[in-house]
Amino acid sequence: MAKIGVFICHCGENIASKVDCNKLATSIGEHPGVAVALDYKYFCSDPGQERLKKAIKENNLTGVVVAACSPMMHEATFRKACAEAGLNPYLCEIANIREQCSWVHTDYDMATQKAMEITRSMVEKVKRNNKLQPIEVPVTRRALVIGGGIAGIQAALDIANAGQQVVLVEREPSLGGHMAQLSETFPTLDCSQCIMTPRMVEASQHPNIRLLTYAEIESVDGYIGNFQVRIRMKARYVDMSTCTGCGDCITKCPTKKISSEFDCGMGKRTAIYTPFAQSVPNIPVIDKASCTYFKNGKCKVCMKSCELNSINFDMQDEFIDLDFGAIVVATGFQVQDNSVYGEYGYGKYKDVINGLQFERLASASGPTSGKILRPSDGKEPENIVFIQCAGSRDCSKGVRYCSKICCMYTAKHSMLYAHKVHGGIAQIFYMDIRAAGKGYDEFTRRAIEEDKAAYFRGRVSKVWQENGKLMVRGVDTLLGKPVVIAADMVVLATAMVPQPDAKDFAKTIGIGYDEYGFFNEAHLKLRPVESSTAGVFLAGACQSPKDIPDSVAQASASASKVLALFSKDKLEREPVVASNNETTCAGCWGCVLACPYNAIEKKDILDRSGKVIKRVASVNPGLCQGCGTCVTFCRSNSLDLAGFTEKQIFAEVMAL
Amino acid sequence: MTIQEKYKARVKELLSTGAVKMVIGYKPGSTAERRRPLFMRSPEEADQLVLDTACIANLAGYLVAEGLLSDDKRVGIFLKPDGIRSINILAAEAQLNIDQIVVLGFDIDGQEVNALEGESAGDFSALIESIKDHAPEAPRNPLIEQIEQMNPIQRFDFWQTEFSRCIKCYACRQACPMCYCRRCIVDSNQPQWINTSSHTLGNLEWNIIRAFHLSGRCVGCGNCDRACPVNIPLRLINARMGQEVLGAFDHFAGMSETQEPVLASFKKDDSETFIL
Ligand SMILES: Cc1cc2nc3c(=O)[nH]c(=O)nc-3n(C[C@H](O)[C@H](O)[C@H](O)COP(=O)(O)OP(=O)(O)OC[C@H]3O[C@@H](n4cnc5c(N)ncnc54)[C@H](O)[C@@H]3O)c2cc1C
Ligand code: SF4
Ligand code: SF4
Ligand code: SF4
Ligand code: SF4
Numbered sequence: 001m002a003k004i005g006v007f008i009c010h011c012g013e014n015i016a017s018k019v020d021c022n023k024l025a026t027s028i029g030e031h032p033g034v035a036v037a038l039d040y041k042y043f044c045s046d047p048g049q050e051r052l053k054k055a056i057k058e059n060n061l062t063g064v065v066v067a068a069c070s071p072m073m074h075e076a077t078f079r080k081a082c083a084e085a086g087l088n089p090y091l092c093e094i095a096n097i098r099e100q101c102s103w104v105h106t107d108y109d110m111a112t113q114k115a116m117e118i119t120r121s122m123v124e125k126v127k128r129n130n131k132l133q134p135i136e137v138p139v140t141r142r143a144l145v146i147g148g149g150i151a152g153i154q155a156a157l158d159i160a161n162a163g164q165q166v167v168l169v170e171r172e173p174s175l176g177g178h179m180a181q182l183s184e185t186f187p188t189l190d191c192s193q194c195i196m197t198p199r200m201v202e203a204s205q206h207p208n209i210r211l212l213t214y215a216e217i218e219s220v221d222g223y224i225g226n227f228q229v230r231i232r233m234k235a236r237y238v239d240m241s242t243c244t245g246c247g248d249c250i251t252k253c254p255t256k257k258i259s260s261e262f263d264c265g266m267g268k269r270t271a272i273y274t275p276f277a278q279s280v281p282n283i284p285v286i287d288k289a290s291c292t293y294f295k296n297g298k299c300k301v302c303m304k305s306c307e308l309n310s311i312n313f314d315m316q317d318e319f320i321d322l323d324f325g326a327i328v329v330a331t332g333f334q335v336q337d338n339s340v341y342g343e344y345g346y347g348k349y350k351d352v353i354n355g356l357q358f359e360r361l362a363s364a365s366g367p368t369s370g371k372i373l374r375p376s377d378g379k380e381p382e383n384i385v386f387i388q389c390a391g392s393r394d395c396s397k398g399v400r401y402c403s404k405i406c407c408m409y410t411a412k413h414s415m416l417y418a419h420k421v422h423g424g425i426a427q428i429f430y431m432d433i434r435a436a437g438k439g440y441d442e443f444t445r446r447a448i449e450e451d452k453a454a455y456f457r458g459r460v461s462k463v464w465q466e467n468g469k470l471m472v473r474g475v476d477t478l479l480g481k482p483v484v485i486a487a488d489m490v491v492l493a494t495a496m497v498p499q500p501d502a503k504d505f506a507k508t509i510g511i512g513y514d515e516y517g518f519f520n521e522a523h524l525k526l527r528p529v530e531s532s533t534a535g536v537f538l539a540g541a542c543q544s545p546k547d548i549p550d551s552v553a554q555a556s557a558s559a560s561k562v563l564a565l566f567s568k569d570k571l572e573r574e575p576v577v578a579s580n581n582e583t584t585c586a587g588c589w590g591c592v593l594a595c596p597y598n599a600i601e602k603k604d605i606l607d608r609s610g611k612v613i614k615r616v617a618s619v620n621p622g623l624c625q626g627c628g629t630c631v632t633f634c635r636s637n638s639l640d641l642a643g644f645t646e647k648q649i650f651a652e653v654m655a656l
Numbered sequence: 657m658t659i660q661e662k663y664k665a666r667v668k669e670l671l672s673t674g675a676v677k678m679v680i681g682y683k684p685g686s687t688a689e690r691r692r693p694l695f696m697r698s699p700e701e702a703d704q705l706v707l708d709t710a711c712i713a714n715l716a717g718y719l720v721a722e723g724l725l726s727d728d729k730r731v732g733i734f735l736k737p738d739g740i741r742s743i744n745i746l747a748a749e750a751q752l753n754i755d756q757i758v759v760l761g762f763d764i765d766g767q768e769v770n771a772l773e774g775e776s777a778g779d780f781s782a783l784i785e786s787i788k789d790h791a792p793e794a795p796r797n798p799l800i801e802q803i804e805q806m807n808p809i810q811r812f813d814f815w816q817t818e819f820s821r822c823i824k825c826y827a828c829r830q831a832c833p834m835c836y837c838r839r840c841i842v843d844s845n846q847p848q849w850i851n852t853s854s855h856t857l858g859n860l861e862w863n864i865i866r867a868f869h870l871s872g873r874c875v876g877c878g879n880c881d882r883a884c885p886v887n888i889p890l891r892l893i894n895a896r897m898g899q900e901v902l903g904a905f906d907h908f909a910g911m912s913e914t915q916e917p918v919l920a921s922f923k924k925d926d927s928e929t930f931i932l
Pocket of ligand 5: 887
């Protein structure tokens, strides 16, 4: 005989103001199988939970329905309370009479009636609930960190320093990401390279970190604790085991006029190259698309120059298959292509550059050795106009969001310019100055007060060339006047956008992304470093525009999540998984194809002599995420989902 | 030589050389317009073979009879283009191995029966492609036009009235080559989603579920509505689902044996973001 307890929560006034909780308790108390029905102000509170536990014990309850808020809120709370009272937690269900009833209705009587129906339907379900046990899965204690920018490096170091194994995969020839390209960093103006390079070296030399550069993720299978990943090692054409990084090949390479990606087109590189002098690993790669030998079949100068015989033109891409327990995605961002802003003349006038290009100019290791020189004629600019929000907060051409860092780096640029070019005038067009962050407002104030940056609140409508000057027409909204400035150089504070391949990459890993391609966190406020896929965590600017402190903080947070995962021998998972009736299964493989987690396998049913008599679908409970897709697909009704069985759902529906 | 004689000779040849263990064809039925399935295991049995304009039934469903193909031997079968599409779907849904099937293809054009070129399912892909391209052909059946004119309420009433006559004999299911499940959802009683008694509501549940299960799979052969003892125009509802699926997913059932079932497959580049 079912003995169900129903616990109706007032949620203060949240439910009680629209639902007659007392009446609900009385009438549900009369429903067949209900042994006890109580209402209380806050069942989630300590005394509330005590009442529930007491009722379970006193009445020997076989099931519990808590009529309260959404199961998203407190299902875990109440299931835990049931377990403490000796009831299998999966015999506890939540009837959502807040979000789905009191919050959305105004009529007291009708809302009470609806709450009754919802609760009754859950009582009928619970009568058919089964005791379930969490599923235990083993954990592979090795983490995969994808992306070797500051976020990826930080996450890898934190995990490795805690004694766990890490594989750090970076698709470029060197670690570093964008931070390696920066000159000095706000809000302290310390040299980016000086704080970054030691981290890169530490990561590459750490005994617990296996560094794979010039490598990409080919495929990801499996699930939390047990991912199987295939990594493509792109052919470098240089043998990493023998090359010492002497650089003779680079000096000799005759193909020298290739625009350097690292210098954002402000400098040149050779066909065999390392992106920058401090590259980690300091081992060159051959850019096949530019190499004269690959193009014409003649050259091999580098090969001849290499005393160690490290160059091998026949090298092929190779694949490495590894198992991982957790994945940290730290693939970073890109700057938006400014050519969408034709009116700013980017791409048309050489002296209109973006923020990242300015970083390269200002960087001591950059193409001008840190001197601010105009790209067109190499002269020192007497004034520079900076245009903020070039792409950000612009619904028409750019992106709707605020890129969060441009206010700060523009202030930084104006200061660097003032420090490097005495008498240089920085004029900045802005929409708002957003300087929320430790030491950030002080920093922008310093730019204005000490380094005399002139701020104009308004947008720029056009940039054109006249008598060797860049004419910038904008508006100063505070004075209500149009302004035209003749500038020597213009710097656009370009929006931060996702990597161009972010959406495809997300599909390879199996995580969600927003309309732009930034990866989705599981909960914007409460689970900002988890992705919606268990065991995959996010770090850095791949999730949303971020500065270095935020990227590092999120990376360390991801690392702590990974370490928490690795602190267990086995993982417990919700036992909400599908299972198949092998007798009725028709072996159509519809479910196999439909399952988004590849959790369904084909299984041979053999007779005693070992002959296959039929083939049926078989769900791997370790892989199944309980989404229910297969259940809805199966025409023969062979699949069922634990915790949401057809019998339960049917009873729920019929009780309405 | 008539096409019937030509094919009879081919069947005898296939059976006597042992190229196939059986050929499924047609023989005379109880009336002049009716044909019955003929299962030929020896050349002599082929003498009864009939191939004429009355051979309209889709025989594909017989291929999935329990055990028929499990010995890996080949079986010949007379199929019109709709039947060839059926075996492609059956192969795509892992119900048969297409290499075991020798297709004796024919088509009925008014009062004429024509042989189709080829003997394995793949040989007919160009033909099926051309049928797809002309698929939403002008409705020839006056009833279709009538139904198309109705508004949704009238249409629902129309089908409700039609289905109310259903006696739940499941002849439609037995006749349909796509209804191969070992246990049909109507036979599942824990819980009983579909009421077994033949009242209007239960009938609606049954017929609508069947239409859903056939969407993207029905080839419009008409086996179901010919089997229906109360003459419900079942094919029309399934054909309509086929049109919807074609419009929404560009999926024409039975194009090839590797075609992914439309409702079970998804594309990674789907514009909907819920697809991970
Ligand atoms: C002009 C400019 C100035 C800035 N100045 C400052 C400043 O002064 N102070 C500050 O705090 N912040 C500054 N920032 C922000 C700072 O650059 C970022 O916060 C930081 O770089 C984010 O680090 P990340 O590791 O998340 O991403 P990234 O630096 O972009 O690193 C991502 C890495 O992942 C790799 N990757 C990408 N996709 C894949 C893949 N599929 N497989 C393998 N590897 C992949 C990339 O090659 C890259 O190495 C500035 C940004 C810009 C644009
Ligand atoms: S950070 Fe500042 S400049 Fe950048 S988009 Fe936001 S408001 Fe504009
Ligand atoms: S969908 Fe159903 S019948 Fe088809 S293979 Fe899966 S469980 Fe079996
Ligand atoms: S419920 Fe079914 S479709 Fe969903 S993950 Fe599990 S096996 Fe796959
Ligand atoms: S054949 Fe006709 S009467 Fe029989 S179950 Fe099908 S629709 Fe109903």
